[in-house]
Amino acid sequence: MKILLKIISIVSLFLFSFSSFASSLGNDAKDRGINDTCYTYLGQIENSYKLSGLNITFAHPESPSEFPSLHISSQKYNNGSSSFSATLIPDGEYCYLSTVLVTAINNQSCSEIAQIKLENDQYLNVSVYADGNYTILTPSDGSFQAILTSSSDNSCTMTETRMMWPGKQ
Secondary structure, eight states: OHHHHHHHHHHHHHHHHHEESSSOOOHHHHHHHHHHHHHOOOOOOHHHHHHEEEEEEEOSSSTTTSSSSSEEEEEEEOOOOOOOEEEEEEETTTEEEEEEEEEESSHHHHHHHHHHHHHOOOOOEEEEEETEEEEEOOOOOOOOOEEEEEEEEEEEEEEEEEEEEOOOO
């Protein structure tokens, strides 16, 4: 039974995914036929985060414009790497989205990163937990949260999450 579930999972993964080195997330999404409003938002997010690298798109094989889609971009840097994920949920003329950006930084501590972020936004709320192993950064408008997790004295993983409901209040 376990083997059958593994086989079904692997086949499903291949059927629902499309990966590319050259394409952008937006191009992958458009090729897959996701909702036009969601496609527009994904393009804006991609430009905002300056995403490039290996991209993977998961979309419903028969009705991609009617069901949620998942878009992932992984990028390598000289001092770490990042993985970005966006879930787009179409709702008629609207599109709701959630994003997660995880960045591993190998040459800076979490306290250094928090200090830099605080210098750029003096209203940022900084909460430190577990003897400095975790730091949560929240802007005054609550638009996102970032969790800094100490990996060592000179490395940090930053996880930034957002949820957006454009056009709806």
